[in-house]
Amino acid sequence: MPELPEVETVRRGLVPAMEGHRIERAEVNRPDLRWPLPERMAERLQGARIDRLRRRSKYILADLDSGESLLIHLGMSGRMLVSGVTLGEFHLDHPAPAKHDHVVLHMSGGGRVTFNDARRFGAMDLVLTEREQAHWLLAGLGPEPFGNDFHEDYLVEALKRRATPIKSALLDQHIVAGLGNIYVCEVLHRAGIDPRRQAKRISNLRLASLVPIIREVLTEAISAGGSSLRDHRQADGELGYFQHSFHVYDREDTPCTTCGTPIRRIVQSGRSTFFCPSCQK
DNA sequence: CCAACCACCTGTCTGC
DNA sequence: TGCAGACAGGTGGTTG
Numbered sequence: 001m002p003e004l005p006e007v008e009t010v011r012r013g014l015v016p017a018m019e020g021h022r023i024e025r026a027e028v029n030r031p032d033l034r035w036p037l038p039e040r041m042a043e044r045l046q047g048a049r050i051d052r053l054r055r056r057s058k059y060i061l062a063d064l065d066s067g068e069s070l071l072i073h074l075g076m077s078g079r080m081l082v083s084g085v086t087l088g089e090f091h092l093d094h095p096a097p098a099k100h101d102h103v104v105l106h107m108s109g110g111g112r113v114t115f116n117d118a119r120r121f122g123a124m125d126l127v128l129t130e131r132e133q134a135h136w137l138l139a140g141l142g143p144e145p146f147g148n149d150f151h152e153d154y155l156v157e158a159l160k161r162r163a164t165p166i167k168s169a170l171l172d173q174h175i176v177a178g179l180g181n182i183y184v185c186e187v188l189h190r191a192g193i194d195p196r197r198q199a200k201r202i203s204n205l206r207l208a209s210l211v212p213i214i215r216e217v218l219t220e221a222i223s224a225g226g227s228s229l230r231d232h233r234q235a236d237g238e239l240g241y242f243q244h245s246f247h248v249y250d251r252e253d254t255p256c257t258t259c260g261t262p263i264r265r266i267v268q269s270g271r272s273t274f275f276c277p278s279c280q281k
Numbered sequence: 282c283c284a285a286c287c288a289c290c291t292g293t294c295t296g297c
Numbered sequence: 298t299g300c301a302g303a304c305a306g307g308t309g310g311t312t313g
Contacts, residue, residue, distance in 0.1 A: 003306055034289065034308085058307080076307055077291075100291085119290045121307060137308095164283065173308080180306055229306060249306095269284075272304085 002058055002074040004145065004178030005221035009240060010080050011055045017082045017111030018062060022049045027104040034075060034123045037103075044068065044126055045105070057141050057177035061132065069129045071137065075121025081114040141177040145214050150176060152208035159199040159207050166202060167195035167268050170210075179214065182227060182249045185274045187217050189248045194280045195273045196266070220245065248274040 002010070026045040031037045048064040055061070062070040083094040094112055103115040103124065115122070127135045143149035158175050169175055170184045179187070188195050190213050193206060221227065226240035247257050251274060252265040261278035
């Protein structure tokens with residue numbers, strides 16, 4: 001599922017079940033996700049109250065009253081399913097146990113959060129909240145797209161000597177955190193930039209234009225509840241609908257919404273890139 | 282610094 | 298229906 005808008009959507013979906021509630025019991029069905037779960041994770045979680053749910057890049061951080069934060073990454077296929085809470089008029093019933101339900105958090109208040117991840121590229125760890133910035137998974141991350149550290153001068157400086165294709169540069173989490181394959185493709189289409197172009201061969205003006213475009217695309221995607229590919233659902237079971245707003249991603253051979261030229265698919269550093277060969281120069 | 286690969290896993294779809 | 302192969306929203310790592 002998860003680029004920044006999907007992770008943010010998941011975070012918001014988890015709030016009613018988790019924030020302000022205690023973890024009565026942590027059920028661990030598989031201790032090996034992408035990496036082994038932290039030592040004694042179930043015991044360290046049991047009884048802890050979750051004071052706040054935050055997001056950093058594509059990570060969710062659940063701050064516990066024990067002074068630790070539970071760090072969650074969804075990888076490619078990870079999902080967080082919420083049940084046992086009432087949202088407006090709808091009660092979310094507990095689902096039947098499913099294949100790949102690796103961790104289940106039983107919350108006070110009757111809520112339940114199920115981490116399901118078929119491919120097990122996802123991860124969880126516990127980190128001291130006040131030291132989280134030094135955590136090896138977070139330490140190297142670039143600025144948040146919506147943060148004050150992400151601005152035109154920063155991005156121009158970060159990109160203007162890079163020989164790598166702009167597509168690869170924007171996927172690089174050291175440069176800006178949170179973009180993934182979908183949103184990089186969409187951003188470059190909106191910016192009219194050829195994904196194959198070397199970052200350093202793009203004018204400062206055009207590089208700077210990426211800042212507001214990145215924010216626009218991500219904002220629109222978050223408003224839509226993210227993108228639901230292949231029927232992946234959000235935390236409350238709802239489908240995001242930003243996929244209906246894609247201009248290039250997963251649209252190979254369909255006409256460009258701007259000029260009608262067929263969208264092309266190429267592979268860059270092992271990932272599919274979709275772009276309009278006519279609008280993007 | 283960078284490109285090109287590999288690794289980690291499972292599920293789904295396509296073409297034969 | 299079976300089967301092989303390609304592909305999937307991520308990311309850490311090695312090699313040249």
